[in-house]
Amino acid sequence: MSLLPQPATTEIQLTEVLRALADPVRLDLVARLDRDGEETCFRLGVDTGLHKSTMSHHYRILREAGVVLTRQDGRRKYLSLRRADLEERFPGLLDSVLAAALDRTP
Amino acid sequence: MSLLPQPATTEIQLTEVLRALADPVRLDLVARLDRDGEETCFRLGVDTGLHKSTMSHHYRILREAGVVLTRQDGRRKYLSLRRADLEERFPGLLDSVLAAALDRTP
DNA sequence: CTTATTGTTGGATTGTTGTCAAACCTTCCA
DNA sequence: TGGAAGGTTTGACAACAATCCAACAATAAG
Numbered sequence: 437m438s439l440l441p442q443p444a445t446t447e448i449q450l451t452e453v454l455r456a457l458a459d460p461v462r463l464d465l466v467a468r469l470d471r472d473g474e475e476t477c478f479r480l481g482v483d484t485g486l487h488k489s490t491m492s493h494h495y496r497i498l499r500e501a502g503v504v505l506t507r508q509d510g511r512r513k514y515l516s517l518r519r520a521d522l523e524e525r526f527p528g529l530l531d532s533v534l535a536a537a538l539d540r541t542p
Numbered sequence: 543m544s545l546l547p548q549p550a551t552t553e554i555q556l557t558e559v560l561r562a563l564a565d566p567v568r569l570d571l572v573a574r575l576d577r578d579g580e581e582t583c584f585r586l587g588v589d590t591g592l593h594k595s596t597m598s599h600h601y602r603i604l605r606e607a608g609v610v611l612t613r614q615d616g617r618r619k620y621l622s623l624r625r626a627d628l629e630e631r632f633p634g635l636l637d638s639v640l641a642a643a644l645d646r647t648p
Numbered sequence: 649c650t651t652a653t654t655g656t657t658g659g660a661t662t663g664t665t666g667t668c669a670a671a672c673c674t675t676c677c678a
Numbered sequence: 679t680g681g682a683a684g685g686t687t688t689g690a691c692a693a694c695a696a697t698c699c700a701a702c703a704a705t706a707a708g
Contacts, residue, residue, distance in 0.1 A: 477654075478653085478654060478655080488654085489656075489657080492655065492657085510654090512654065513654080
């Protein structure tokens, strides 16, 4: 049960977060993580129609931007939103993006 | 005194706004427009060190994303933030981004 | 030990983006 | 009427990004 490397809260860069969220696939992932909580890479990717390596690429972008936390347990990896860290670093940002994302994917 | 074409408020897309804001140059422009209000393209570009055609490219991205309004008066073009429209479409988003941008460019 | 599960990595491809330079277009002014 | 001022457009180019595929790695299960 280990954590994958990720930026410290103070190191999270605004433009990287915005860039991570500016892709429709990743925005959907983030919205799902917000709605359903922690999920495995497998479950996140299963009904996107995208190749698993493509999804792995997106997971990495989100993690390196500081948007998600990746926890490994056995052969599974669990992604979850870094809500508190993002709120501390950029207050209100994630909430407003998530609210805005709602009327995008009904 | 005319307006350049821009998306209607209801047509503004979240991912396009995020993409427009995810570039350091454009984020600085938006922060300046927020701080100083309406500005001409010339004044916005003069101390960026970038070519005027490059700046023109950024103005267009911001306008087509629905982030700025462009008003032409004589040979000058004035850019301003579409604050109210963005607030109506994505409540809180612009404010949180601008607040977050503050500790980026001191 | 062998096989299936759950992902990551590297390479290839295709498309997008940021930048500059040169040419152009409009509008103002002398 | 001819510049000059203020921007845009087009073309070129390098860097980056999204995607797929094949191969690999680690862990769990039989």
